[in-house]
Amino acid sequence: MYSLHLSPEQLQIRDTVRDFVARDIKPLALAPTRLEAPTRPLLVEALDKASHIGLRTLALSEGKSGAGADNLTCCIVTEELAVGDADIAAVLAHTSTLAGALFDSLMTPEQCARFLPAFLTEQRYHVALAEHEDGRDATLGVNYHRPQASEPPFSTAAVRTGDEWIIQGCKDRVVGASIAALFAVRATIGKGRATTLLVPRDAPGLTVMASENSQHWQHGACGSLIFDRCRVPAQNLLAADAALFSDHGRRIPQEQAITLGIGRAAYEAALDYAQLRVQGGRPLIEHQAIGAKLAEIAVRLEVARTAIWQAAWASDHPDAFTDGSLPDLPLTMITAVFASEAIYRAVKDAAECFGAMGVMRDMPLQKYVQDARICLHSGMGSSEAKLRIAEALARYRRPPSAAVLAAE
Amino acid sequence: MDFTLSNEQRAWQMTARKFAEEEIRPLSLERDEIADPRETFDWEIIKKGSKLGFRTLAVPKEWGGHGTDFVTQALVMAELAKADSAISKTFSQCWKWSHLIAAACSEEQKRRFLKPFLEDDAFLLGKGISEPSAGSDNRLPPGDPKAGLKLKAERQGDHWILNGEKCFIANASVGKLFFIDARTDPNAPLRQGTTMFLVPRDTPGLRIGKVFNKSGWRFYQNGEMIFENARVPHANVVGAVNGSDMKSHAAGDRTGGDLFGDLELAANALGVCDDACAMALALARAKRQGGRALFEQQVIQLKLNKMHLLTEALRSFVMRVAWEHDHKVRSANAGLCMNFSTEVIQEVTEINLDLYANAGVLDRRAEKLVRDAIIWSHLAGDSVQRMKATRRLAN
Numbered sequence: 132m133y134s135l136h137l138s139p140e141q142l143q144i145r146d147t148v149r150d151f152v153a154r155d156i157k158p159l160a161l162a163p164t165r166l167e168a169p170t171r172p173l174l175v176e177a178l179d180k181a182s183h184i185g186l187r188t189l190a191l192s193e194g195k196s197g198a199g200a201d202n203l204t205c206c207i208v209t210e211e212l213a214v215g216d217a218d219i220a221a222v223l224a225h226t227s228t229l230a231g232a233l234f235d236s237l238m239t240p241e242q243c244a245r246f247l248p249a250f251l252t253e254q255r256y257h258v259a260l261a262e263h264e265d266g267r268d269a270t271l272g273v274n275y276h277r278p279q280a281s282e283p284p285f286s287t288a289a290v291r292t293g294d295e296w297i298i299q300g301c302k303d304r305v306v307g308a309s310i311a312a313l314f315a316v317r318a319t320i321g322k323g324r325a326t327t328l329l330v331p332r333d334a335p336g337l338t339v340m341a342s343e344n345s346q347h348w349q350h351g352a353c354g355s356l357i358f359d360r361c362r363v364p365a366q367n368l369l370a371a372d373a374a375l376f377s378d379h380g381r382r383i384p385q386e387q388a389i390t391l392g393i394g395r396a397a398y399e400a401a402l403d404y405a406q407l408r409v410q411g412g413r414p415l416i417e418h419q420a421i422g423a424k425l426a427e428i429a430v431r432l433e434v435a436r437t438a439i440w441q442a443a444w445a446s447d448h449p450d451a452f453t454d455g456s457l458p459d460l461p462l463t464m465i466t467a468v469f470a471s472e473a474i475y476r477a478v479k480d481a482a483e484c485f486g487a488m489g490v491m492r493d494m495p496l497q498k499y500v501q502d503a504r505i506c507l508h509s510g511m512g513s514s515e516a517k518l519r520i521a522e523a524l525a526r527y528r529r530p531p532s533a534a535v536l537a538a539e
Numbered sequence: 540m541d542f543t544l545s546n547e548q549r550a551w552q553m554t555a556r557k558f559a560e561e562e563i564r565p566l567s568l569e570r571d572e573i574a575d576p577r578e579t580f581d582w583e584i585i586k587k588g589s590k591l592g593f594r595t596l597a598v599p600k601e602w603g604g605h606g607t608d609f610v611t612q613a614l615v616m617a618e619l620a621k622a623d624s625a626i627s628k629t630f631s632q633c634w635k636w637s638h639l640i641a642a643a644c645s646e647e648q649k650r651r652f653l654k655p656f657l658e659d660d661a662f663l664l665g666k667g668i669s670e671p672s673a674g675s676d677n678r679l680p681p682g683d684p685k686a687g688l689k690l691k692a693e694r695q696g697d698h699w700i701l702n703g704e705k706c707f708i709a710n711a712s713v714g715k716l717f718f719i720d721a722r723t724d725p726n727a728p729l730r731q732g733t734t735m736f737l738v739p740r741d742t743p744g745l746r747i748g749k750v751f752n753k754s755g756w757r758f759y760q761n762g763e764m765i766f767e768n769a770r771v772p773h774a775n776v777v778g779a780v781n782g783s784d785m786k787s788h789a790a791g792d793r794t795g796g797d798l799f800g801d802l803e804l805a806a807n808a809l810g811v812c813d814d815a816c817a818m819a820l821a822l823a824r825a826k827r828q829g830g831r832a833l834f835e836q837q838v839i840q841l842k843l844n845k846m847h848l849l850t851e852a853l854r855s856f857v858m859r860v861a862w863e864h865d866h867k868v869r870s871a872n873a874g875l876c877m878n879f880s881t882e883v884i885q886e887v888t889e890i891n892l893d894l895y896a897n898a899g900v901l902d903r904r905a906e907k908l909v910r911d912a913i914i915w916s917h918l919a920g921d922s923v924q925r926m927k928a929t930r931r932l933a934n
Contacts, residue, residue, distance in 0.1 A: 167752055169574045265899070272836060273829040348896055410675040412683050420922035479885075483916045486674045487707045487761075490913055492752040500913065501754070508896035514838055515897065 135440070141204050148186070148211040155180050156215030163493035171218070173309060173352040175255070178219050181212070182254040186223050190231030195243075196251050197231065203443040206388040210436075213392020214399070217502045220392060221351025222307045224385040226257040229315060233258065233329075237369050242329065245366075246313060259311035261302035261330075261356050270511065271518045278530050284323040287316065287358060294365045296320075296328055298336070298358040308354030309341040315369070316356070329367040336361030348508035350389055379511075380461020380523060381449070384442040387463070387470040390506040391435050394474035397499040398428050401481035415484065424480050431473040438466040461523050464516045471507045478503040542858075548611045551596075555615040558591055559622035567623035567758075571907050576752040580713055580760055582661060588630055589660035593619065597634035597799075599641050602649060603657045609864035612799075613806040613857055620810025624911045625758035627810060629663070631803050632709050632759075636664035636718060638799050643777050644737070652716060652737060665710035666718040667738075667764050670703070675923045677720075680729035687729035690766060692721035692736065697773050699723075699736065701744070701766040711762030712750050715740045719764075719771075720783050733783040737775040744769030755910030801873035801928075802864060804919040805857045808880035808912075812850040815891040815908050819846055826898045833898060842894060846887045853883045874928025881920025884912040 137145070156177050165171055181187065190205050191197020200208070205227060212220035234247055250256045264286055287300025298318060305314070314330045314337075330337060338357040347353055405416035405425060415421040442462040444451075451457045482489035482496040489496040507513070544552065562584060573579045588594060597612060598604020607615075612634060619627035633656075640653055656662045668677050668688065676687045690703030701721055708717070717738045724732035738745060748763030777783075823834040823843060833839045856876045863872060888908040895905045918924075 169572075270828065270897070272833075273831050279829065347901075410673075410686075411679065412681040412686060418922075420926065424922070479913070479916065482913075483921050486917045486921070487669070487751075489917060490754050492754055497754040497913075504892075504909070508893065512893070512897045514842075514893070518838070 137207075141207060144198075144200070144204065145207050145211060147184070148208050149214075151181065151184060152211055152215035156212070156219060160216040160219075161495050161498075166495065166498055167493045173218055173222065174216060175310065177216070178222060178310075179254050181219060181223055186212070187226050187254070187257070188230065188251070189223075190227040192231070192235045195234050195247065201447045202383040203440060203447055205383060206385060206439055206443040209385050209388035210392040210395065210439075213389040214396045215392075217350040217389055217393055217505070218352050220389050221349075221386075222257060222310065224389070225259060225306045225351060226311075228383060228385060229258045229260055233315065233369075237327075237371055238329075239366075239370060241366060242369075246329070249312070253312070255310065256313070257307050257311040258313045258315065259305050259307040261305045261308075261314045261316040263302060263304040265301065265303050270515050271522070272515070275518045276522060276525070276527055285317055285319045285325060287318045289318045289320050289326075289328055291320070291365065295362045296365060296368065298328065298330065298361040298363065300358050301355060302358075303342070303355040304347045304349045304353055305356055306349060306351035306353055308339055308356060309352040314356065316358075327369040328363055329369065330356075330358075330361065330363050334361050334363050348505050350502070350505055350509065380464040380519065381442075381446055381452075382463055383446045384439050384463045384466050384470075386506070386510060387435070387439045387442070387466050390470045390474050390503065391432065391439055393499055393502045393506065394428075394432050394435065394477050397478040397481035397496060397503070398425075398432055400495055400499075401425060401428065401484040405484055421484060424484065428477040428480050431477040435466075435470040435473055438462075438469055442466045461520055464520055464523075467510065468513045468516050468520070471503075471509075472513060475503045475507045544610070544614070548608075548614060551607060551611045552614040552618055554591060555593070555618035556621075558588060558593070559619050562587055563619065563622035563626050567626070568904055568907060570623075571625075571757045572903070573757070576750045576757065576760070577712060579757045581758070584626060585629065585663070586660040588619075588626075593630045594633050594660070594663075595637070595657055596630075597637040597641075598653065598657060602641065602653050604637065604653075609799075609802065609861040610858065613802060613809075613861040616803060616806040617810035617813065617857070620807040621814045622810075623758065624807055624811050624908075625756040627807055628756065628759050628803075629710070631807070633664045635799050635803060636666055636716075639666075639718060639777075643735075647774070648737060648777070656716065659715070662716070663710045663714045664716055664718075665708055665714035666720075667705035667708045667711075668720050669705060669707045671706050675921075677729065678923050679927055682728050684726055684728050684732060688720055688722060688733065690719070690721045691725070692723050692734060692771075694723075694773070699734075699771045699773060699776070701736070701738075701769040701771060703766050704748075705764040705766075707751060707761045708764050709759065709761055711764050712747050712760045717764070718777065719766075724781050727781065730783075732781055734780050735777040735783040736771050737777060738769070738771055742769050742771060754913060755907070756914045798864060798873070801877040801919075802857070802860050804915065805853065805860065805873075805876045805880040808884035808915060808919075809850070809853050809857050811884050811908055811911060812846070812853060812887045815888045815905075816843075816846050816850050818902070818905060818908075819843055819891045819894050822894055822898060822900065826900065828898075833894075839894070842890050846890050849883045849887055853880055871928050871931035874924070874931060877919045878925050878928055881915040884915050885909075888912040 159174050159177055185198050188197040189200045189208060193199040209220050209224045212223060234243055267283060289296040289298045312332050316328045316330045317325060318328055320326050336359050339354055341354040402425060405421050406414050408415050411418060445457050445462050452459055478499050482500050485496050488494050570579050570581055592605050595604045596607050600606035616627055616631050670688045673688045680687050692699045692701050719736045719738045720733050721736060722732055723734040744767050746765050748765050751761045823839050824832055826833045856879060860873045860876045892905045892909050895902045
């Protein structure tokens with residue numbers, strides 16, 4: 132049963148995306164003027180082209196006019212995209228995954244009928260998840276292996292008034308915020324109950340503010356949402372939302388695929404340069420010091436990819452956990468810790484091969500270092516992930532009353 | 540073993556600390572974040588520091604400088620770097636070449652160049668070695684005459700005519716006097732065919748090209764120097780024609796290394812580490828989670844432990860190398876210490892940033908320190924710099 136053969140479709144889409152990235156993304160993403168600028172706005176034209184070849188609707192089922200790709204395929208595509216540009220990769224991955232979850236399982240037929248047609252026809256229609264809140268102390272930290280709640284309630288709250296929900300609050304680190312047409316907003320209703328509301332970008336009372344990547348350690352043209360008596364119809368409440376937000380430890384490892392893509396871009400650049408640049412009478416790669424360094428970079432990338440593919444495949448086959456094929460562990464979180472640290476190291480090593488050119492803003496390597504650094508600090512971060520993994524190792528379960536207690 | 544500082548060393552350290560905290564730190568982040576690399580520089584801070592002696596610290600007393608020892612120099616570099624690594628480096632770059640003037644220039648050259656350097660608060664020094672096709676080849680030259688720098692100097696009567704290009708040259712856009720290595724015998728290997736020239740900024744035929752846009756050390760100016768039939772008097776040859784290895788030999792540095800330069804990067808790194816440690820400790824004490832200070836968490840304590848133990852190990856190594864320099868003890872230690880400082884500065888600044896990011900605190904300075912630290916990769920810790928230090932062990 133164990134097989135790492137990709138299907139002909141998977142190989143084809145990988146190669147198609149690889150060509151697309153080389154032709155349509157890299158030249159734009161690596162233009163010196165863009166690299167040198169203090170901020171790098173999202174390459175929306177390239178994003179539109181990617182959407183045109185079906186990458187925005189990759190995870191949406193074929194029945195809903197998507198490509199119906201599984202998580203492994205999505206991760207392969209995300210890696211390829213991130214070789215070209217991490218922000219494009221992040222926006223597409225988030226839209227595609229979230230759209231798959233929303234339209235295929237979480238929305239009612241009535242909700243689908245309202246939102247799906249526009250999503251399918253408008254190439255720039257992106258969806259974004261608004262979950263993170265500044266100051267919402269969701270980290271395990273002091274609560275490691277203690278019965279206190281680890282998931283405090285959202286301070287963003289929705290109140291039902293007539294046939295509308297009135298939302299009040301703020302969200303930040305919303306991937307794709309600068310471009311998304313529809314937001315899935317996590318909010319508290321009633322007595323600390325978390326739920327999700329569909330909020331169109333033009334909803335009255337919603338303000339979207341773009342922010343720079345380095346300000347929030349997240350790829351993907353992020354931004355903040357401010358809800359000031361924001362109103363949406365009562366029918367915009369998602370009835371079933373548990374599946375989308377449960378188990379961070381086993382979800383699709385798409386952030387890690389982005390990290391891998393950044394690592395690969397740096398590695399490919401270093402490998403090319405090491406074969407071209409002559410110092411000490413030989414091309415760099417013929418020197419042991421550089422050869423061994425490139426080998427180490429390749430080792431990190433290959434091991435990371437193996438872990439990512441395994442976690443992606445596992446997220447496609449949850450039964451492999453129950454039948455004992457896979458260890459009962461949060462594989463995606465494990466992958467996140469390894470990939471972010473190993474690839475940051477690999478990218479720094481790749482930059483070192485370029486000497487001083489590796490730190491210049493108009494050259495690609497410093498961008499890869501910066502992008503890999505964002506991956507290192509994005510999401511919950513390695514320290515927090517390690518504590519969560521440790522609780523999983525010990526099979527630690529919080530008493531069910533803990534979350535309720537903390538909410539009151 | 541006596542780790543006590545003399546009164547004079549302590550006085551310099553305190554003056555540097557006060558200047559760094561009161562004058563450098565307030566403008567550090569602001570200068571770093573200016574987008575145009577030509578605009579990050581600030582003459583006022585240089586002039587203020589110069590008046591306190593931080594530009595001319597290393598010039599011997601008999602020539603009117605402060606004649607400080609290496610221990611003092613290490614202390615001052617670290618104190619200045621605690622506030623801004625790049626500004627500290629701008630000052631110490633002048634010390635690096637003051638050492639060279641004192642060690643390698645003739646009495647006549649010293650009179651001609653040291654006097655104006657001492658008198659002018661805006662007189663900065665630089666040295667041009669790197670070229671687009673010659674980086675590592677200058678550091679560890681292979682025997683092939685075609686390898687290494689290519690800037691050509693040809694004798695014409697009492698002058699030399701220089702043609703070619705230098706890149707990444709420190710202080711290129713702000714310096715008034717440069718030591719330029721040029722090939723005077725294209726058929727000899729680098730070390731035997733290169734001559735060092737004193738080249739004033741206003742030399743006809745010399746112009747400054749682009750200023751490089753670095754991700755860190757943004758205050759520090761690295762630029763291109765373009766020589767088009769630049770005329771340099773023969774009187775400006777430092778040492779002998781085809782004998783440019785002056786920098787190390789004349790300074791009595793038989794290790795083949797750069798006596799001051801290796802210590803310089805390590806001492807600068809130490810200052811940055813001190814800053815990162817202070818930032819991390821302040822965060823761990825002030826930031827609370829679940830009603831308790833972050834400091835109470837074991838994983839936070841272990842990170843702080845790593846930062847501090849690395850920083851203190853670096854301090855011991857830096858001060859030992861400085862002391863060895865003062866006592867003319869020659870070994871591979873300066874190079875090893877510089878290599879070590881790369882690991883230390885990068886790990887310490889990265890842990891600091893990690894602490895801030897995990898605590899959900901956006902701190903642009905924590906990020907700046909990491910960007911500054913990346914510079915060490917190619918300056919102090921790449922494989923060539925490591926092998927160079929190792930080879931001293933075998934010599």
